[in-house]
Amino acid sequence: MNATVAQRIVIIDDHPLLRKGLQQLAELSPDIEIIGEADSGPEGIAMVSELEPDLVLLDLNMPEMNGLEVLAQLKSGASTSRVVMLTVSNAEEDVVAALRSGADGYLLKDMKPTQLMQKLREVAEGRIALSPNVAECLARAMQAEGARDTASSTLDLTERECEILIHISEGESNKVIARTLSIAESTVKVHVKHLLKKLGLKTRVEAAVWAVTHKDQF
Amino acid sequence: MNATVAQRIVIIDDHPLLRKGLQQLAELSPDIEIIGEADSGPEGIAMVSELEPDLVLLDLNMPEMNGLEVLAQLKSGASTSRVVMLTVSNAEEDVVAALRSGADGYLLKDMKPTQLMQKLREVAEGRIALSPNVAECLARAMQAEGARDTASSTLDLTERECEILIHISEGESNKVIARTLSIAESTVKVHVKHLLKKLGLKTRVEAAVWAVTHKDQF
DNA sequence: CCACAGCTAATACTTTGGTAGTAGAGGCCA
């Protein structure tokens, strides 16, 4: 293949210790060369646009700027670098979000060093690198998504309904909601009835629980 | 001081990369020697009882066996090793729990290597090592604790009340709860009234929200 | 201009929730 030239890699990770570990590992692999390290998102983005590495290893959990944001910026910019997430989180949401945002791989930090190097070589060949667990995780996410599509799909609450749903989730009664919004209680009831129908629920208690567990997505 | 002999250290952490980083670091410090590595709690406990290191570096988030459990076992056993948590989490609860369980330090993995080494030397001198942020975190925890003592303090729901609270948080009506528990609706009402009083709430909606946000702690 | 969607409001009615007080059965502990 194209193993004649070493892969040029940039690491974006706020953990110096982990960066040291990767460096040491790279020294043992002639086909892999670490040409830059950044310990924050913004710094990493700058470095990537300057060095144009073949591969970016990107941590998900960083202070200041989230890894997913960094990923989005890298992928929306002019860079042609491939980006592999290297993180401790194998939470479904993170995996799915990363891949949706165009990540070229998702590896967990608890991999064995030799496995990790192997995966990086696979990425160089154009493949998508996934830790073993992550594949399973993806499968579950797909299942969950399927279930969701059959059930809900209609999350088109009006502004007013959203507003009232929030008040419900704070334990307020129709009367109180009416007072704080300066409308009649009967009006609040109408909105409540509508939002219950739209969410496929039967009582405000279910609505409250739904609201707190699905916080941001409505 | 007693810097004539190198500190003998055991690392318990499931991240090989991080262990490599620490090793490399230790090679540069003549007064620190890593005599063992374990990538799981049980393995680590066995290793500590065998090697009797001066210091144990212990990760908090590990599969199989939680770092706090490992800490508890180490501290309850015959070992005289000092134990320092080395982790990514600076969540208040974790810090507080670790120190309560007898940890001799709490360091974050995003420390600079030189700082880390310095902290380890401090531990050797009998001091408690804390990452800068952690101290602030502790202060907040203490404040929160004070507030809690004045406000709640009475989380002594009976088994039945807990059970019913869970059903409420799943949106079930008193009637349904009664049927599934095979008791009268009037009895359910009694339990609901009691748990509302104990939690200082007014409606089942508030109770439902409280339950989902405080999930495990009741 | 008309149709449509969203917000408003009212009335009337049923169901559910929450409070208060009383009370019996069983377990636990001093």
Next chain:
DNA sequence: TGGCCTCTACTACCAAAGTATTAGCTGTGG
């Protein structure tokens, strides 16, 4: 044994929630 707690259950009453129907007022878009 007597006191205390938990779980059970009832009655009666009032407040809150939810349903159904009707309807006026806006603004947007075909």
